[in-house]
Amino acid sequence: MLTALFFSMGVAAAAAAPNACEVLTPRDVARVQGSKYTTTRLTESKDGSVTISQCFYTLPRFTDSVTIDLIRGQARSFWQQHFAESEANEAGMLSVTREPEEGSRPRAIPGVGERAVWSGNRLSGALYVLSGDTVVRVSVGGSGTEEQKIERAKRLAERVVRKL
Numbered sequence: 001m002l003t004a005l006f007f008s009m010g011v012a013a014a015a016a017a018p019n020a021c022e023v024l025t026p027r028d029v030a031r032v033q034g035s036k037y038t039t040t041r042l043t044e045s046k047d048g049s050v051t052i053s054q055c056f057y058t059l060p061r062f063t064d065s066v067t068i069d070l071i072r073g074q075a076r077s078f079w080q081q082h083f084a085e086s087e088a089n090e091a092g093m094l095s096v097t098r099e100p101e102e103g104s105r106p107r108a109i110p111g112v113g114e115r116a117v118w119s120g121n122r123l124s125g126a127l128y129v130l131s132g133d134t135v136v137r138v139s140v141g142g143s144g145t146e147e148q149k150i151e152r153a154k155r156l157a158e159r160v161v162r163k164l
């Protein structure tokens with residue numbers, strides 16, 4: 001009886017969704033950023049039915065560090081609220097009444113998750129990926145062009161999505 005209880009507890013724990021610090025390995029980060037992370041810092045919060053798990057992966061050169069957010073609960077509603085207008089603009093379905101700052105309008109990024117958008121610019125930006133009931137946010141530090149940062153974020157997001 002006691003063995004069955006421990007077994008069922010183990011199955012339940014194994015079925016739990018990973019937190020943001022459990023979705024990348026030092027090797028994953030090294031392949032993309034050029035060096036392994038030295039530490040991680042997990043922050044988790046809950047607001048109603050939405051939970052956010054954030055991990056800051058600290059690299060030896062602090063400016064190369066990576067942040068991963070996993071936004072769960074009403075992920076599709078979150079996506080609709082934040083990115084529906086941008087997706088419609090990309091498809092030419094809406095007219096823009098104001099000129100946004102250069103690089104500030106989210107843009108669709110093909111090839112990762114169900115949908116993905118880049119929001120930001122070369123200095124500060126993040127890739128948002130919708131995958132099932134989770135929105136993954138990936139922000140990579142380091143040098144490079146905006147396109148290079150998008151590509152690095154996309155490679156990390158692909159690894160995260162596989163572990164969800």
